Amino acid sequence: xxxxxxxxxxxxxxxxxxxxxxxxxxxxxxxxxxxxxxxxxxxxxxxxxxxxxxxxxxxxxxxxxxxxxxxxxxxxxxxxxxxxxxxxxxxxxxxxxxxxxxxxxxxxxxxxxxxxxxxxxxxxxxxxxxxxxxxxxxxxxxxxxxxxxxxxxxxxxxxxxxxxxxxxxxxxxxxxxxxxxxxxxxxxxxxxxxxxxxxxxxxxxxxxxxxxxxxxxx
Amino acid sequence: xxxxxxxxxxxxxxxxxxxxxxxxxxxxxxxxxxxxxxxxxxxxxxxxxxxxxxxxxxxxxxxxxxxxxxxxxxxxxxxxxxxxxxxxxxxxxxxxxxxxxxxxxxxxxxxxxxxxxxxxxxxxxxxxxxxxxxxxxxxxxxxxxxxxxxxxxxxxxxxxxxxxxxxxxxxxxxxxxxxxxxxxxxxxxxxxxxxxxxxxxxxxxxxxxxxxxxxxxx
DNA sequence: ATAAAAATTTAGATTAGCCTAAAAATTAAC
DNA sequence: GTTAATTTTTAGGCTAATCTAAATTTTTAT
Ligand SMILES: [Mn+2]
Ligand SMILES: [Mn+2]
Ligand SMILES: [Mn+2]
Ligand SMILES: [Mn+2]
Numbered sequence: 001x002x003x004x005x006x007x008x009x010x011x012x013x014x015x016x017x018x019x020x021x022x023x024x025x026x027x028x029x030x031x032x033x034x035x036x037x038x039x040x041x042x043x044x045x046x047x048x049x050x051x052x053x054x055x056x057x058x059x060x061x062x063x064x065x066x067x068x069x070x071x072x073x074x075x076x077x078x079x080x081x082x083x084x085x086x087x088x089x090x091x092x093x094x095x096x097x098x099x100x101x102x103x104x105x106x107x108x109x110x111x112x113x114x115x116x117x118x119x120x121x122x123x124x125x126x127x128x129x130x131x132x133x134x135x136x137x138x139x140x141x142x143x144x145x146x147x148x149x150x151x152x153x154x155x156x157x158x159x160x161x162x163x164x165x166x167x168x169x170x171x172x173x174x175x176x177x178x179x180x181x182x183x184x185x186x187x188x189x190x191x192x193x194x195x196x197x198x199x200x201x202x203x204x205x206x207x208x209x210x211x212x213x214x215x216x217x218x
Numbered sequence: 219x220x221x222x223x224x225x226x227x228x229x230x231x232x233x234x235x236x237x238x239x240x241x242x243x244x245x246x247x248x249x250x251x252x253x254x255x256x257x258x259x260x261x262x263x264x265x266x267x268x269x270x271x272x273x274x275x276x277x278x279x280x281x282x283x284x285x286x287x288x289x290x291x292x293x294x295x296x297x298x299x300x301x302x303x304x305x306x307x308x309x310x311x312x313x314x315x316x317x318x319x320x321x322x323x324x325x326x327x328x329x330x331x332x333x334x335x336x337x338x339x340x341x342x343x344x345x346x347x348x349x350x351x352x353x354x355x356x357x358x359x360x361x362x363x364x365x366x367x368x369x370x371x372x373x374x375x376x377x378x379x380x381x382x383x384x385x386x387x388x389x390x391x392x393x394x395x396x397x398x399x400x401x402x403x404x405x406x407x408x409x410x411x412x413x414x415x416x417x418x419x420x421x422x423x424x425x426x427x428x429x430x431x432x433x434x435x436x
Numbered sequence: 437a438t439a440a441a442a443a444t445t446t447a448g449a450t451t452a453g454c455c456t457a458a459a460a461a462t463t464a465a466c
Numbered sequence: 467g468t469t470a471a472t473t474t475t476t477a478g479g480c481t482a483a484t485c486t487a488a489a490t491t492t493t494t495a496t
Pocket of ligand 3: 227318319320322323
């Protein structure tokens, strides 16, 4: 079956929104894709006709098994390219998403399998998100938000859940990267901000930021 | 100015056809792009409106200075990706074109400059075609077609001018690649076929094939 | 339980890129 | 140089993806 780049973007967006709630609404998706609800409705009819979607008018939609499988392929391509851009072309981690957003639509199967092998079958992209394998399976390590970890917790930064430019630049300026080892020293009872130790340095992060930083225990 | 992937394909095709004759006809371009003359006319009007083309109805078209510059950028991207696919992902040289045909449309400037640097600023793609630099300039070594080279001529295969799947597979099966060193031993007065020495082996190539093999003297 | 507000769908247009068939212009043949 | 063949353009339509405005349905508030 032929799936256009636009349809791919829709499927991927639904996949991501389903992490928040199993069934997705028209407005929510329109907002995510920077488009209008009327356009979403049109596309939902098309994707349903292709059996990629379960759709009940006025009551939202969710991916079918096949739609989910397709979405995972796109996520795989996106994250492999992000890894390539960061690792091989030395892009900053806040620049990779935009370029990968285009590269992900090149569907040649051999290309992706060879790219994966060339990169050494990476498990995580530069933001710490897991990369699905060719069958759509991926690692899901136990992660603890820095905002709720117990005092003295030691781990490595594994995943950043808000990947906005602002947040990524904030982290970059403090040399906090995926894989950075850190220890939680204290949490303010006043505002929830946390002090962490990172190598020999100590720094303070707001609760709002700490909430988006997920750690893997070591 | 925004240029769509389709417009890019048209510009690149015109650029290539202009190597044969300065001014290009509607049918010729339609044939090259596997489309209909009526579609070409539509697009020519659009490209002329964007000042990428000189176009006189019924009398053909040629790229403007800006159109040529744009075409060279696309050729650059195409050939850099071909080099990447062959060199880094170990694609066969007859497989790279199709994938590069899609990758070339990803216009992010930083991507191409970083890719170029990562690849070590290659001068030639896997078919021996020169890769334009970021200002559109490229090497144009003196090349001699094997079909007309003098007996005893020694050189390396530098460029293959017919890049059809059939020809590339024919060469691959004989282990003839870009960079292969060979010597012209004799040319048949009967059918123009040539005998060449390649390492310790000798093989015969038809005139038709030899005509597409361009050598650089060494 | 009704009315108001919000969300969603439908209706009707628009644009890019393509097509077929018909009309017009150019080129080739006699 | 007129006619026939070929090439090119124009006219009119189609599909994918988008939009705005209007109609419909669902949800929320009284
Ligand atoms: Mn995308
Ligand atoms: Mn990512
Ligand atoms: Mn292309
Ligand atoms: Mn090439």
